[in-house]
Amino acid sequence: MTAVLSAEGLSKTFRTPFSRRQVRALDGLDLQVAAGEVFGLLGPNGAGKTTTVKILLGLTHPTSGRAELFGLPVSDPGSRRRVGYLPEGHRFPGYLTARQTLSVFGRMSGVSDSDLKARIPELLARVRLSDWGDVKVKRFSKGMTQRLGLASALVHRPDLLLLDEPTDGVDPVGRREIRDLLREEAARGTAVLLNSHLLSEIEATCDRVAVLRKGKAVAAGRIADLTAQGFAYRFVGAPMDEALLGLFRESGAAAERVNGHVKLTARDAAHLNALVDAARARGVLVTELTPLRSTLEDVFVDLVRAGETDEAGGTVITPPEEGRPR
Amino acid sequence: MKVLAANVEEVFREAAARWTLVAYAALSTLFIALFAAAVNLDVVDGALAGAKLFGKQLEMGPRSVDLDKLVLGFESGFSGFLYVVATFLAVFATAHLVPRLQEKGTIDLYLSRPVGRVPLLLSRYVGGLLLAGLNVVYLVGAMGLLIWWKTGVVHPRFFLGGAIILFTIATLMAFAFLVGVVTSSTAVSIMATFAVFFLAAILSGHRQIEAALATEWAAALVRGFYWVLPKTGQLAQATVDFVSGGQLSRHKVEIDYLAVFGTTGLFGLVSLALSALFFRRKDF
Ligand SMILES: Nc1ncnc2c1ncn2[C@@H]1O[C@H](COP(=O)(O)OP(=O)(O)OP(=O)(O)O)[C@@H](O)[C@H]1O
Ligand SMILES: [Mg+2]
Numbered sequence: 090m091t092a093v094l095s096a097e098g099l100s101k102t103f104r105t106p107f108s109r110r111q112v113r114a115l116d117g118l119d120l121q122v123a124a125g126e127v128f129g130l131l132g133p134n135g136a137g138k139t140t141t142v143k144i145l146l147g148l149t150h151p152t153s154g155r156a157e158l159f160g161l162p163v164s165d166p167g168s169r170r171r172v173g174y175l176p177e178g179h180r181f182p183g184y185l186t187a188r189q190t191l192s193v194f195g196r197m198s199g200v201s202d203s204d205l206k207a208r209i210p211e212l213l214a215r216v217r218l219s220d221w222g223d224v225k226v227k228r229f230s231k232g233m234t235q236r237l238g239l240a241s242a243l244v245h246r247p248d249l250l251l252l253d254e255p256t257d258g259v260d261p262v263g264r265r266e267i268r269d270l271l272r273e274e275a276a277r278g279t280a281v282l283l284n285s286h287l288l289s290e291i292e293a294t295c296d297r298v299a300v301l302r303k304g305k306a307v308a309a310g311r312i313a314d315l316t317a318q319g320f321a322y323r324f325v326g327a328p329m330d331e332a333l334l335g336l337f338r339e340s341g342a343a344a345e346r347v348n349g350h351v352k353l354t355a356r357d358a359a360h361l362n363a364l365v366d367a368a369r370a371r372g373v374l375v376t377e378l379t380p381l382r383s384t385l386e387d388v389f390v391d392l393v394r395a396g397e398t399d400e401a402g403g404t405v406i407t408p409p410e411e412g413r414p415r
Numbered sequence: 416m417k418v419l420a421a422n423v424e425e426v427f428r429e430a431a432a433r434w435t436l437v438a439y440a441a442l443s444t445l446f447i448a449l450f451a452a453a454v455n456l457d458v459v460d461g462a463l464a465g466a467k468l469f470g471k472q473l474e475m476g477p478r479s480v481d482l483d484k485l486v487l488g489f490e491s492g493f494s495g496f497l498y499v500v501a502t503f504l505a506v507f508a509t510a511h512l513v514p515r516l517q518e519k520g521t522i523d524l525y526l527s528r529p530v531g532r533v534p535l536l537l538s539r540y541v542g543g544l545l546l547a548g549l550n551v552v553y554l555v556g557a558m559g560l561l562i563w564w565k566t567g568v569v570h571p572r573f574f575l576g577g578a579i580i581l582f583t584i585a586t587l588m589a590f591a592f593l594v595g596v597v598t599s600s601t602a603v604s605i606m607a608t609f610a611v612f613f614l615a616a617i618l619s620g621h622r623q624i625e626a627a628l629a630t631e632w633a634a635a636l637v638r639g640f641y642w643v644l645p646k647t648g649q650l651a652q653a654t655v656d657f658v659s660g661g662q663l664s665r666h667k668v669e670i671d672y673l674a675v676f677g678t679t680g681l682f683g684l685v686s687l688a689l690s691a692l693f694f695r696r697k698d699f
Contacts, residue, residue, distance in 0.1 A: 149699060
């Protein structure tokens with residue numbers, strides 16, 4: 090697995106000129122995304138998601154750390170040759186039509202005029218803006234602008250997509266379409282890094298996620314691993330009497346009746362199998378045994394709440410009061 | 416090259432969409448029409464039979480006026496006027512280029528492309544300069560052709576005077592870009608550029624100002640400012656002198672052309688280099 094995108098120890102402290110206020114937006118972030126992978130970056134407002142993406146594109150310079158795209162340092166404009174970016178709250182020049190927008194930005198990514206001729210109608214169809222190709226962007230609704238943004242990010246057939254809240258303002262059907270589009274892109278080998286607050290969407294789209302809080306990754310991994318609840322299972326079978334549950338508890342498992350099924354928590358896989366054997370030995374017909382999961386939202390809220398403060402934004406650093414002349 | 420073309424195209428599309436192009440052409444045409452109407456020459460068989468300026472018959476006296484000289488005088492006056500008008504129009508038409516580019520949500524779209532920041536900024540500069548250059552060509556060209564048609568007299572020098580005007584525009588535009596990069600404000604760019612234009616014009620009389628100042632350091636300050644800023648006063652005079660071929664110059668103040676063009680060009684280059692440097696360093 091070769092990483093298309095890799096970052097190590099990224100830190101960023103924003104300093105406001107003429108002020109002592111500093112904000113640590115990123116604090117030693119490591120990140121790797123491989124080809125064909127959809128990676129989700131989650132976190133509360135001001136956690137540093139947009140800052141991360143901007144550093145990866147050379148829009149913001151990191152205070153320390155190293156970031157590379159396709160093995161090239163992000164300070165090299167060439168690293169962006171195969172990258173498509175959809176910025177948060179982007180504003181295309183309102184005087185261009187959708188077609189002109191794709192042409193101007195496509196050429197800036199090095200797409201030839203003849204390629205563009207075929208590519209633009211294809212893209213407009215893909216984001217369902219075929220009827221709007223010759224309309225000025227200033228007449229577009231929010232979701233339409235977002236769709237155009239996605240088309241513009243795809244115009245040069247990039248191998249890495251960096252998308253900052255791609256479905257912001259898009260209707261439910263459009264969101265589903267965008268999700269499908271991202272999975273298609275991933276299937277043909279494109280790496281995708283995605284920021285979003287819509288956790289159900291992340292769950293449906295991403296292979297791996299990282300949760301940022303105050304510029305640090307507080308959790309990272311496959312969604313299935315993050316949401317798994319140890320060896321907790323939903324156990325359904327009959328007959329399920331109190332004696333059996335008592336037997337489970339004696340062996341050290343937790344067992345409780347939850348409307349119609351039993352929530353069973355074992356120590357490990359061997360223990361779980363022993364419990365099933367015991368039930369089978371007593372003539373229980375097992376009909377269901379499924380691992381219990383939290384929703385990504387539960388995990389997210391727990392992680393964010395675990396922080397010392399719920400205040401939005403990065404870590405505000407102000408120098409100590411003492412020693413400051415009055 | 417593709418990047419440059421895309422940027423230049425965009426600058427022109429924007430100018431067209433924002434009515435800048437229309438206003439530019441309309442104002443320029445208005446100035447030409449005004450001048451054409453103001454000056455009314457009666458040319459009979461290649462000789463001047465009578466001349467009217469703003470509707471008043473000119474006193475021709477017993478000596479016959481040399482038509483060629485009259486046209487030259489007119490062209491010199493017009494280029495002096497053009498020097499100011501074309502420069503102002505150019506600053507107004509291009510000052511927004513950088514602030515608009517740097518807007519939140521827009522700059523991301525440009526910088527995420529595989530284009531270096533300096534080439535991006537410079538291709539916008541080239542786009543702006545082309546826009547302003549086309550206007551100078553239109554103003555000078557239309558006027559020159561009009562004169563030719565009305566009098567049959569052509570002076571190539573008149574057309575070339577436009578080059579000095581364009582040089583001044585290039586310098587001031589570089590400064591407007593610098594202010595634009597630092598402040599991201601179109602209004603501040605325009606104001607600062609005009610401030611430099613007028614301050615520098617006033618400072619062309621720096622010898623007199625210095626003589627009137629009480630302290631040596633104040634005089635040194637004025638002299639310093641004079642040398643650093645573009646020589647907008649002398650360049651206006653240089654434009655007129657160049658077009659008239661020095662034939663009409665009554666105020667015989669010698670211009671050190673090398674110093675005037677050299678220091679002005681340096682001001683433009685330093686402004687452009689600084690704007691590129693700041694633009695590269697900026698966090699968006
Ligand atoms: N240009 C800047 N100057 C100063 N501070 C900044 C700048 N950009 C971001 N910040 C600060 O950095 C922190 C992280 O911001 P960032 O935009 O990365 O958050 P985010 O995770 O994308 O949030 P959201 O979910 O609201 O989009 C915030 O505290 C923000 O105020
Ligand atoms: Mg954000």
